[in-house]
């Protein structure tokens with residue numbers, strides 16, 4: 001029996017090796033695509049091409065009697081590799097006549113990423129770090145763009161110092177909040193102003209598909225090139241007002257980070273045994289625990305700054321706390337029907353999204369499960 005099994009396994013090894021060769025061939029072709037795209041300034045991420053390609057491969061898979069989802073999963077993972085490989089050829093420089101770009105805080109986590117992307121696109125970039133302010137006047141006098149990438153709590157203070165930029169210089173920031181920094185930028189500088197919020201952390205391998213929120217300050221025609229440049233990097237731009245941004249971030253960041261922190265704090269106070277919880281977890285609980293645990297692997301100052309950035313955030317958190325109390329009171333009544341009817345009201349609010357989220361999370365869980373191993 002073992003021999004029979006071994007013979008089949010040998011053949012599987014052989015096929016898998018062919019897969020490795022095919023993937024190597026594919027990545028080589030993708031490197032060629034990256035080179036062409038870099039020359040002509042074509043965006044890394046090509047959603048229409050992906051959709052057409054996936055549709056054809058799915059149909060072929062079905063015809064060959066294998067699940068269409070299998071080839072789609074494989075190709076999506078392969079294309080993730082394409083995005084980072086296409087960074088290697090650099091990017092077309094949309095505005096080669098630009099003088100220098102100064103990134104204030106350019107050695108920080110996110111500042112460094114922007115410095116790298118600008119340099120990969122052929123721009124001259126200077127970094128202004130915390131001990132460099134003596135040379136600031138010289139650096140800033142020759143700048144065409146100043147990008148502020150300092151910690152949130154000092155962002156406005158730093159912006160207030162940028163009062164002597166060249167009149168045509170573009171002033172940009174990447175602070176995680178937008179109304180206050182944008183007001184300060186408009187007050188400090190009379191030229192073009194743009195607020196950005198990259199919706200990703202420093203660990204992304206590529207900007208393909210990553211969202212960057214853009215909030216207009218002034219002089220849209222003078223910063224249009226930067227939007228084009230970021231699209232070439234593969235980013236998806238979302239233009240909103242600074243208020244719309246901050247209102248949404250109260251939910252997406254402040255409330256989310258707070259509830260995650262509170263959940264971790266609760267586990268700690270309850271002395272919950274993480275090892276045991278993990279051993280007995282379903283994939284969804286493991287994923288939830290991972291979402292909580294990953295917060296505590298990161299910089300507490302960033303989270304403190306985000307949550308404390310506005311009174312509006314604290315008010316939202318207080319209302320959440322109050323609603324938890326109300327939900328507990330309903331439970332304490334011990335009336336199952338009350339719970340069910342309230343649950344249905346909330347489900348109606350989610351509407352079709354509830355089903356969509358169920359489908360999406362199923363796929364995520366299947367992928368998380370692939371990565372599981374005995375530990």
Ligand SMILES: NC(=O)c1ccc[n+]([C@@H]2O[C@H](COP(=O)([O-])OP(=O)(O)OC[C@H]3O[C@@H](n4cnc5c(N)ncnc54)[C@H](O)[C@@H]3O)[C@@H](O)[C@H]2O)c1
Nearest residue numbers: 105107108109110111129130149150151152174175176201
């Ligand atoms: N890290 C993220 O995931 C993330 C995501 C989106 C937006 N942001 C925003 O990016 C900005 C920077 O965040 P980060 O995580 O890169 O922080 P960071 O602490 O890693 O980097 C900040 C940099 O600013 C420098 N700095 C501090 N004081 C300075 C001064 N007086 N003058 C010049 N430079 C100074 C620091 O030396 C450091 O290199 C913040 O506004 C944050 O809201 C961060």
Ligand SMILES: O=C(O)C(=O)C[C@]1(C(=O)O)C=C[C@@H](O)C=C1
Nearest residue numbers: 033044045046047049050079082
């Ligand atoms: O065809 C392209 O434009 C590519 O960049 C190649 C490729 C791929 O790996 O197939 C990668 C990224 C694009 O979003 C689409 C397809």
